[in-house]
Amino acid sequence: MRMRTIIWTSVALFIAGPAMADEEPRFCPTRPSIGGSSCTTEPGQVHVEYSFLDWQRDDQADQRNDRIVTADLLTRVGIGKNTELQLGWTGFGHDRTRDKTSGAIDTVNGTGDVTFAVRQHLAGEEGKPFSTGIQAFVTAPTGRNPVGAGTWTTGVIIPVQYDLTEKVAVSFTGEADAAANESGDGRHLAYSGIAGLRYKLTDNISTFAELSLERDDDPEKHETFALAAISTAWRPIKTLQFDVSAVAGLNRASPDIRLVTGGAVLF
Template structure:
């Protein structure tokens, strides 16, 4: 009996390292390409980069047509098992404008603002089942006029993600912000809500459909912007992703169209 007991103990000890090696060592759940945000966080010691190689947006109000082309990068740095720091930056942006009456054209190019954020998960930081988080942030006016907002702003994001099963998911992202006024000086209240439905086409390809409504109480004029979006994310490996986002404006005050191509990489 003693020999059997010692043999079982040795087998248990020998199997322990193997089980530890099989435990997951990555947590890869990009915000991209959603209009909203995910509820999961990056693991400590890991850095997740999310890149928009090309992000084009057109806004035509009948008097002026604007085309904004930019690249964006966000670094998500794991701090604890349920919190991360975020640094977002627009390294390059170009804004082209054309006055319909006079035909006058202008062009502004430069870097954009820097956004610093902190995400704290309150439920399932691995992004499974029902995950939720709180994410306060501040944006610093480091960008050139026309590309950057012109002043600092701050706000909080509340993402909630529900993975119903291996195929379907639902998500909601609420955001409240002290946004920069249109003239670049001072701040006003701005609130946005995004609701989305996800469907796994395969084990590596996921499609999302979203609806976004924003209420912007700028002193220059209170407006409501409604957007519809469709996106596809292709998981190349456990640490890499390519994605595509297409957005259409649903009312007069919303941008007419937007297309963004990018991806994510986990280190």
């Protein structure tokens, strides 16, 4: 009887082995979406997201501003079944502002701020259409203004997603921040909503279309920003992603254009 049990157990393990080996890892980069995500990294795994190049131009009536960011890193570590810790850091930023009247140019180079975050997946399972979560973050002013914010900031992000089909999903991300004042001293309320549509072209290629509306109540100037974004992500293997995105301003207050290239990898 004991020998029969051992034999049947061995057969079961042999049959289950290939299925376990073929099980895909939980690899869910937030990028290239400009919204949030409720998906967390599995316990014991490390997930890194990065930007090769992030360029933004803001052309206003009196000045033109160009900002280039590179080595923008986000490390995500799973610490529980539905919980992860995040550490983000901007390695280098170049900010160039040209006054259109005088022609004077002001240039600032330096590192950016460090962001600490906790993401908790609240609802949604594999095969279920609905998912949501919450993410809280705080940013330490380690960088030089204007590459960095200049003071401590904090906020909360709540993403919601619903899969209409295997290929199509809709999402909404709400965010409320105690954002840094433009002066670099003190904080104010900023809040935003991002609506998105994701479509899987193939098993390895996905595209995203998003609209964002943000209200910023800075004491010096209250503004509303409206943006449209389109992006594409390609996964040559199950644990590696390359992506590109373009963001366009839809009103006068918003930056004119932003182009980003980067990717993600799961260890």
